[in-house]
Amino acid sequence: xxxxxxxxxxxxxxxxxxxxxxxxxxxxxxxxxxxxxxxxxxxxxxxxxxxxxxxxxxxxxxxxxxxxxxxxxxxxxxxxxxxxxxxxxxxxxxxxxxxxxxxxxxxxxxxxxxxxxxxxxxxxxxxxxxxxxxxxxxxxxxxxxxxxxxxxxxxxxxxxxxxxxxxxxxxxxxxxxxxxxxxxxxxxxxxxxxxxxxxxxxxxxxxxxxxxxxxxxxxxxxxxxxxxxxxxxxxxxxxxxxxxxxxxxxxxxxxxxxxxxxxxxxxxxxxxxxxxxxxxxxxxxxxxxxxxxxxxxxxxxxxxxxxxxxxxxxxxxxxxxxxxxxxxxxxxxxxxxxxxxxxxxxxxxxxxxxxxxxxxxxxxxxxxxxxxxxxxxxxxxxxx
Amino acid sequence: xxxxxxxxxxxxxxxxxxxxxxxxxxxxxxxxxxxxxxxxxxxxxxxxxxxxxxxxxxxxxxxxxxxxxxxxxxxxxxxxxxxxxxxxxxxxxxxxxxxxxxxxxxxxxxxxxxxxxxxxxxxxxxxxxxxxxxxxxxxxxxxxxxxxxxxxxxxxxxxxxxxxxxxxxxxxxxxxxxxxxxxxxxxxxxxxxxxxxxxxxxxxxxxxxxxxxxxxxxxxxxxxxxxxxxxxxxxxxxxxxxxxxxxxxxxxxxxxxxxxxxxxxxxxxxxxxxxxxxxxxxxxxxxxxxxxxxxxxxxxxxxxxxxxxxxxxxxxxxxxxxxxxxxxxxxxxxxxxxxxxxxxxxxxxxxxxxxxxxxxxxxxxxxxxxxxxxxxxxxxxxxxxxxxxxxxxxxxxxxxxxxxxxx
Numbered sequence: 204x205x206x207x208x209x210x211x212x213x214x215x216x217x218x219x220x221x222x223x224x225x226x227x228x229x230x231x232x233x234x235x236x237x238x239x240x241x242x243x244x245x246x247x248x249x250x251x252x253x254x255x256x257x258x259x260x261x262x263x264x265x266x267x268x269x270x271x272x273x274x275x276x277x278x279x280x281x282x283x284x285x286x287x288x289x290x291x292x293x294x295x296x297x298x299x300x301x302x303x304x305x306x307x308x309x310x311x312x313x314x315x316x317x318x319x320x321x322x323x324x325x326x327x328x329x330x331x332x333x334x335x336x337x338x339x340x341x342x343x344x345x346x347x348x349x350x351x352x353x354x355x356x357x358x359x360x361x362x363x364x365x366x367x368x369x370x371x372x373x374x375x376x377x378x379x380x381x382x383x384x385x386x387x388x389x390x391x392x393x394x395x396x397x398x399x400x401x402x403x404x405x406x407x408x409x410x411x412x413x414x415x416x417x418x419x420x421x422x423x424x425x426x427x428x429x430x431x432x433x434x435x436x437x438x439x440x441x442x443x444x445x446x447x448x449x450x451x452x453x454x455x456x457x458x459x460x461x462x463x464x465x466x467x468x469x470x471x472x473x474x475x476x477x478x479x480x481x482x483x484x485x486x487x488x489x490x491x492x493x494x495x496x497x498x499x500x501x502x503x504x505x506x507x508x509x510x511x512x513x514x515x516x517x518x519x520x521x522x523x524x525x526x527x528x529x530x531x532x533x534x535x536x537x538x539x540x541x542x543x544x545x546x547x548x549x550x551x552x553x554x555x556x557x558x559x560x561x562x563x564x565x566x567x568x569x570x571x572x573x574x575x576x577x578x579x580x581x582x583x584x585x586x587x
Numbered sequence: 588x589x590x591x592x593x594x595x596x597x598x599x600x601x602x603x604x605x606x607x608x609x610x611x612x613x614x615x616x617x618x619x620x621x622x623x624x625x626x627x628x629x630x631x632x633x634x635x636x637x638x639x640x641x642x643x644x645x646x647x648x649x650x651x652x653x654x655x656x657x658x659x660x661x662x663x664x665x666x667x668x669x670x671x672x673x674x675x676x677x678x679x680x681x682x683x684x685x686x687x688x689x690x691x692x693x694x695x696x697x698x699x700x701x702x703x704x705x706x707x708x709x710x711x712x713x714x715x716x717x718x719x720x721x722x723x724x725x726x727x728x729x730x731x732x733x734x735x736x737x738x739x740x741x742x743x744x745x746x747x748x749x750x751x752x753x754x755x756x757x758x759x760x761x762x763x764x765x766x767x768x769x770x771x772x773x774x775x776x777x778x779x780x781x782x783x784x785x786x787x788x789x790x791x792x793x794x795x796x797x798x799x800x801x802x803x804x805x806x807x808x809x810x811x812x813x814x815x816x817x818x819x820x821x822x823x824x825x826x827x828x829x830x831x832x833x834x835x836x837x838x839x840x841x842x843x844x845x846x847x848x849x850x851x852x853x854x855x856x857x858x859x860x861x862x863x864x865x866x867x868x869x870x871x872x873x874x875x876x877x878x879x880x881x882x883x884x885x886x887x888x889x890x891x892x893x894x895x896x897x898x899x900x901x902x903x904x905x906x907x908x909x910x911x912x913x914x915x916x917x918x919x920x921x922x923x924x925x926x927x928x929x930x931x932x933x934x935x936x937x938x939x940x941x942x943x944x945x946x947x948x949x950x951x952x953x954x955x956x957x958x959x960x961x962x963x964x965x966x967x968x969x970x971x972x973x974x975x976x977x978x979x980x981x982x983x984x985x986x987x988x989x990x991x992x993x994x
Binding site: 243246250251253257258261280281284285287288289291292295320389505518520521522523525527531532 | 752
């Protein structure tokens with residue numbers, strides 16, 4: 204009987220001891236708590252510490268709000284998702300009590316050394332307390348290096364242009380739209396501005412705004428029946444890019460120059476090779492970088508694809524015909540000073556529907572903050 | 588004796604035996620409600636709906652298809668906003684008046700591209716009564732307590748970078764046996780996983796067919812009362828133990844990738860060759876096919892079972908009723924389509940909201956089914972409603988309504 208009782212109580216004792224152990228764990232200091240949130244990692248790493256740390260941070264008084272926002276600087280995106288709601292939790296109470304440190308948040312929002320998202324959050328908190336003030340601050344962000352606040356500033360200039368149109372002030376409207384276009388980076392705003400300016404009889408070089416990589420050489424077709432081509436390393440992957448010819452799906456194939464001249468920088472394999480199915484093709488271009496720099500390679504495609512930079516595979520994705528958009532995939536990369544060789548593999552599957560005919564991609568390169576980089580590009584002499 | 592009683596309290600709480608009644612009866616804690624049935628267990632909702640029955644309407648900060656869930660006196664709903672829907676919202680509202688109790692915002696760490704008809708807030712949140720787990724199409728998964736305290740964060744698109752669908756993901760997780768079961772199934776890095784509800788770490792993760800899949804896991808019970816989770820895909824369906832991922836049984840004849848299976852005790856109604864009824868064996872280790880009906884093929888909406896009947900709704904708005912025992916179709920009723928949302932049931936009525944925001948109430952006991960009321964909400968509604976507190980909770984991209992009991 205005693206044994207039975209003890210065995211039944213053992214799990215309960217475990218629960219109680221565990222609870223007591225948790226209670227006895229000293230709460231981290233504010234600084235330690237911020238570090239714990241920044242130290243979270245993949246697959247749930249560091250979450251046990253972060254749970255307790257989050258409560259410590261979220262319960263701080265408004266005078267710690269700037270410190271939480273500052274902790275976003277250099278933090279990875281998972282940590283940002285721990286820090287943001289903690290900051291907002293502090294702000295909720297500050298706004299309710301009228302103690303939001305508005306002036307400090309305004310200074311923080313224009314401190315370009317801070318994380319762009321943290322600065323945007325600072326502006327949003329001001330907007331929650333005083334929308335008119337937040338709106339009046341927007342012109343400061345028109346040249347903001349980060350997209351988060353810059354976008355709002357551009358939207359305000361676009362609105363001014365729209366209002367000028369309503370007022371019958373076409374020259375003023377065009378001036379507003381041109382000013383916004385100078386600063387716009389994001390695809391939807393660029394497209395919107397190009398449309399508005401064209402409606403006013405203006406011309407806009409949209410492709411130049413995006414700064415597509417447009418000078419390419421393409422080679423194909425290679426075999427992709429049954430999807431085997433995605434993981435099959437054909438000649439351009441194994442023999443280098445300097446050969447005059449490779450073994451293709453139906454005999455020898457050679458590089459062909461291709462200029463992506465439309466507004467969306469489309470490298471359309473159907474043009475040189477016709478509408479083939481169950482095939483793969485490659486495209487290469489060489490970017491001349493004036494310096495070693497961190498960049499983001501931005502690619503859109505609804506075919507399976509792989510991207511190599513200077514012979515190193517950056518990423519690949521074997522999804523077909525689920526949609527394409529500008530900047531669909533964003534690949535952080537490092538360019539070296541001088542020549543940087545891009546190699547793209549684009550695979551076409553065997554679906555027959557009309558909406559599965561695309562065999563193409565578009566690609567541009569930006570700074571990590573999203574500013575397009577316009578490179579000198581050239582095709583390797585031995586390929587000409 | 589007193590000491591022993593004190594020891595028992597935390598264990599009983601952990602088991603949910605002493606939870607407040609408000610957290611147990613009538614909650615709607617996941618997509619399609621208790622055991623993915625779409626059937627409310629509490630008092631019936633008033634069927635004669637009109638605008639005077641709208642208890643409240645609350646604006647939402649972004650888009651979303653995910654159903655609201657109701658836990659006690661709180662409604663939890665997600666939304667996505669921003670130019671690329673990269674801003675993720677989890678909101679907690681009062682059942683009584685729709686007022687906001689708390690809101691948490693996050694940034695998507697995975698891809699947010701999706702078809703314009705869907706949104707990044709397509710999956711419904713799920714709760715175990717103590718916590719809410721909110722998954723988004725970007726494969727970001729957040730756990731919060733009911734007071735909005737953040738418990739853990741997962742970036743599943745960050746951990747598994749090719750796990751995404753350029754048309755959008757929509758599978759809603761379920762929670763059972765301490766595991767949040769997620770289906771991150773797609774053309775590329777396709778997997779399902781059980782994630783520890785307490786810690787956010789993987790309990791298990793299994794590769795799944797490389798096929799786009801928008802279905803949700805279905806929680807059901809074996810005849811012995813053991814909970815299993817059905818994972819459905821174009822290849823068929825597997826029943827797994829939620830805490831271990833161990834496969835209990837498999838069905839390999841293919842099934843839909845849009846409407847999900849529906850549980851009726853130990854039987855699953857699987858959108859496969861129309862509709863196929865699979866009964867789990869007493870030991871929970873195999874399934875027997877009871878019947879198959881090509882006439883009961885569902886559209887986007889998942890099947891619903893009430894009493895001795897099963898109902899399917901096609902995209903155009905044809906509601907079909909069949910006998911649950913053998914799948915024999917009994918009647919069809921034309922509603923005003925098109926439909927994306929799964930009907931929900933209360934009492935003898937089905938509540939079916941179409942994409943134009945018309946909420947049809949159907950008396951299922953009428954000889955051929957009968958529409959007893961229609962409420963025009965004048966908004967695009969693709970989301971499956973929820974039922975609790977004798978009310979329907981339904982959301983559009985911009986608003987959440989409570990309809991029915993105003994008390």
